[in-house]
Amino acid sequence: MLSPIGPTGGHIYRVSDGKTPKTVVMIQCVGSRSLKANPYCSFVCCSVALKNAQLLKQEYPEMDVIIYYIDIRTTDKGNEEYYRKIREADVRMIRGKVGELTEDDDHNLMVRAYSSLTGELTKIKADMVVLSTGMNPSKGTMEAIEVLGLGKGPNGFLSEIHGCLKPQETKNIGIYICGCAAGPKNIPYSVSTALAAASKAAALLSHKTIIQELIIAEIDETLCSGCHRCEKVCEYKAISINDNKIAQVDELKCKGCGVCISSCPARAIDLKYYRDRQFEAEIKGIGTGELDISQKKSIKIAN
Amino acid sequence: MPEAKNKAVKQDFEPDILVFCCNWCSYAGADLAGVSRFQYPPNMRIVRVMCSGRVDPSFVLKALKEGADGVLITGCHIGDCHYISGNEYAKERFEKLHRIIIKQLGINEKRVRLEWVSASEGRRFADLITEFTNEIRGLGPLKFY
Numbered sequence: 001m002l003s004p005i006g007p008t009g010g011h012i013y014r015v016s017d018g019k020t021p022k023t024v025v026m027i028q029c030v031g032s033r034s035l036k037a038n039p040y041c042s043f044v045c046c047s048v049a050l051k052n053a054q055l056l057k058q059e060y061p062e063m064d065v066i067i068y069y070i071d072i073r074t075t076d077k078g079n080e081e082y083y084r085k086i087r088e089a090d091v092r093m094i095r096g097k098v099g100e101l102t103e104d105d106d107h108n109l110m111v112r113a114y115s116s117l118t119g120e121l122t123k124i125k126a127d128m129v130v131l132s133t134g135m136n137p138s139k140g141t142m143e144a145i146e147v148l149g150l151g152k153g154p155n156g157f158l159s160e161i162h163g164c165l166k167p168q169e170t171k172n173i174g175i176y177i178c179g180c181a182a183g184p185k186n187i188p189y190s191v192s193t194a195l196a197a198a199s200k201a202a203a204l205l206s207h208k209t210i211i212q213e214l215i216i217a218e219i220d221e222t223l224c225s226g227c228h229r230c231e232k233v234c235e236y237k238a239i240s241i242n243d244n245k246i247a248q249v250d251e252l253k254c255k256g257c258g259v260c261i262s263s264c265p266a267r268a269i270d271l272k273y274y275r276d277r278q279f280e281a282e283i284k285g286i287g288t289g290e291l292d293i294s295q296k297k298s299i300k301i302a303n
Numbered sequence: 304m305p306e307a308k309n310k311a312v313k314q315d316f317e318p319d320i321l322v323f324c325c326n327w328c329s330y331a332g333a334d335l336a337g338v339s340r341f342q343y344p345p346n347m348r349i350v351r352v353m354c355s356g357r358v359d360p361s362f363v364l365k366a367l368k369e370g371a372d373g374v375l376i377t378g379c380h381i382g383d384c385h386y387i388s389g390n391e392y393a394k395e396r397f398e399k400l401h402r403i404i405i406k407q408l409g410i411n412e413k414r415v416r417l418e419w420v421s422a423s424e425g426r427r428f429a430d431l432i433t434e435f436t437n438e439i440r441g442l443g444p445l446k447f448y
Contacts, residue, residue, distance in 0.1 A: 215353065235388055257353055257354040257356060258357030258389075259386065
């Protein structure tokens with residue numbers, strides 16, 4: 001609405017009766033940071049609301065602008081400036097969650113909220129209310145997770161393989177995530193994650209070969225009974241049951257975690273370089289004789 | 304049984320402890336504990352596995368049979384697994400299998416424990432080993448008859 005090329009040409013009026021509002025109330029964290037709806041912060045709304053409030057005050061200096069907030073979070077570069085300017089401008093900031101919103105016959109709205117700083121109930125008659133609704137994963141996210149076998153984070157967005165060290169990579173080689181696919185982001189952050197994802201993809205393609213760890217699961221076909229248990233536990237969808245009802249490992253998908261091995265009731269799977277008999281020999285070696293800590297402790301340390 | 308060595312008659316009992324560490328979190332945590340020079344008892348030996356989900360119940364039984372007085376399985380915190388959910392399987396397996404088998408065998412269930420140690424928790428690893436060693440020391444040697 002504030003955009004000069006928007007549907008109202010940059011002018012603010014109520015769609016219902018065409019009246020220019022005198023009082024605008026903005027409500028932050030609608031459906032965000034709540035145990036009932038989205039538990040996470042939507043990241044962009046505070047800065048956007050502050051920016052809009054500033055634009056409204058520039059355009060209509062007489063207008064009353066009131067912002068209800070829980071906490072103002074002006075993350076990212078330059079956004080704190082909006083907050084400082086708003087504090088200097090004549091914008092009322094009320095810390096508190098809105099409890100009730102009612103409309104009367106003249107399309108005026110009554111906003112009731114508890115101000116947690118002054119400890120009193122506030123009642124404001126508003127001509128227009130702006131809701132800063134929370135950011136949700138797009139409708140296709142769930143489908144993408146199912147089709148591509150990607151990871152789903154606790155908030156419903158796509159999850160990266162490692163939040164700090166591999167923020168763009170998914171568990172499938174060659175699929176990268178960026179922007180709001182991985183969680184709420186603003187535009188600069190989305191652009192930088194997109195660039196990171198693009199460079200990751202370019203790095204993978206420039207090699208022409210994929211380097212794969214040799215630590216991968218191996219199936220003993222004589223023991224496999226095709227019970228599908230390994231197929232279910234494999235997070236990478238690397239195991240499938242073939243037509244002969246024998247499990248098959250996709251050597252490019254397998255990451256070598258070994259979860260399938262300890263879940264196999266027939267012990268038909270082994271992990272190359274981390275085989276059962278290697279572990280057993282290791283345990284035996286530690287447990288008996290030469291490495292008996294309690295008897296040869298001083299010798300061990302001296303060595 | 305190798306366990307029947309003269310461990311029981313010793314006055315000051317020093318337990319043998321086997322620790323399974325996952326390659327990505329706990330092993331790195333143990334490494335950090337060493338690099339940071341945190342002190343912990345020298346009674347434990349580490350077996351590195353790629354993921355805590357790789358630890359087969361038979362490894363634990365094998366370790367107890369071969370002379371370990373306590374077995375500690377460590378992995379990444381839930382949600383941090385390098386292999387997405389291997390530690391959840393480890394937890395499930397631990398609760399359903401280890402506890403039941405170990406109880407049925409008449410072994411004190413405190414001798415086998417599952418803990419989460421991240422790569423940044425060197426201090427926690429040292430504290431955990433100290434605490435676990437003291438606990439096993441209090442329980443005495445594991446005897447097979």
